[in-house]
Amino acid sequence: GAVVSQHPSRVICKSGTSVKIECRSLDFQATTMFWYRQFPKQSLMLMATSNEGSKATYEQGVEKDKFLINHASLTLSTLTVTSAHPEDSSFYICSARPVTGVNTGELFFGEGSRLTVL
Amino acid sequence: AQSVTQLGSHVSVSEGALVLLRCNYSSSVPPYLFWYVQYPNQGLQLLLKYTSAATLVKGINGFEAEFKKSETSFHLTKPSAHMSDAAEYFCAVSESGGYQKVTFGTGTKLQVIP
Numbered sequence A: 001g002a003v004v005s006q007h008p009s010r011v012i013c014k015s016g017t018s019v020k021i022e023c024r025s026l027d028f029q030a031t032t033m034f035w036y037r038q039f040p041k042q043s044l045m046l047m048a049t050s051n052e053g054s055k056a057t058y059e060q061g062v063e064k065d066k067f068l069i070n071h072a073s074l075t076l077s078t079l080t081v082t083s084a085h086p087e088d089s090s091f092y093i094c095s096a097r098p099v100t101g102v103n104t105g106e107l108f109f110g111e112g113s114r115l116t117v118l
Numbered sequence B: 001a002q003s004v005t006q007l008g009s010h011v012s013v014s015e016g017a018l019v020l021l022r023c024n025y026s027s028s029v030p031p032y033l034f035w036y037v038q039y040p041n042q043g044l045q046l047l048l049k050y051t052s053a054a055t056l057v058k059g060i061n062g063f064e065a066e067f068k069k070s071e072t073s074f075h076l077t078k079p080s081a082h083m084s085d086a087a088e089y090f091c092a093v094s095e096s097g098g099y100q101k102v103t104f105g106t107g108t109k110l111q112v113i114p
Helices: none
Strands: A004-007 A010-013 A019-025 A032-038 A044-051 A067-073 A076-081 A090-097 A113-117 B003-005 B010-014 B019-021 B024-026 B031-038 B044-050 B056-058 B064-068 B073-078 B087-095 B108-113
Touching: A004 A090, A010 A019, A019 A032, A019 A090, A019 A113, A032 A067, A032 A076, A044 A067, A076 A090, B003 B087, B010 B019, B019 B108, B024 B073, B024 B087, B031 B064, B031 B073, B044 B056, B044 B064, B044 B073, B073 B087
Parallel strands: A010 A113, B010 B108
Antiparallel strands: A004 A019, A019 A076, A032 A044, A032 A090, A067 A076, A090 A113, B003 B024, B019 B073, B031 B044, B031 B087, B056 B064, B064 B073, B087 B108
């Protein structure tokens, strides 16, 4: 099946620093990738939709200047948490939607990245 | 607008017993429906999906779900629970036609008692 790799799986940083998380589709091309945030024992909250070669579409309430998304190629999207603060600590998950084939809306998920801001 | 409601944030079953996780959806157009499973500190894995073909959908690990339009439901079942089934399960909906964002339910944590 399609594989999505997310890196790093865990990151600890100091308050005020920036952290970059990568999401790669390893064996398929994805024009669209999605970034989710998951709080403990809660569902996934869609943060933004990342489209290759264009600006990301952010959900209401998500600060675009704080969560920078870049989708430079059909296999890579990055999320940068700028000037991170403890409240940004969370589990971030990316997903990708394949370009080819009948689009059934199915998403392939990365393994997630746990960010801890001290 | 689309939405998903999962009844019961926690479900406990005995090993070998029937698993039933409930999901009701709301969608203004024919939906695509999904069940995903999440193990601790991991991403989500697709269990099964409904995309307007057969209403009874079989997935991995012995799970299946039935799409019932009249009840706007897509409940997940498994005849006999196994210890390895303990995880968080998410129901999700996407409007058909592709390129639509997926909306997730709040999740149901399944506990399997030996």
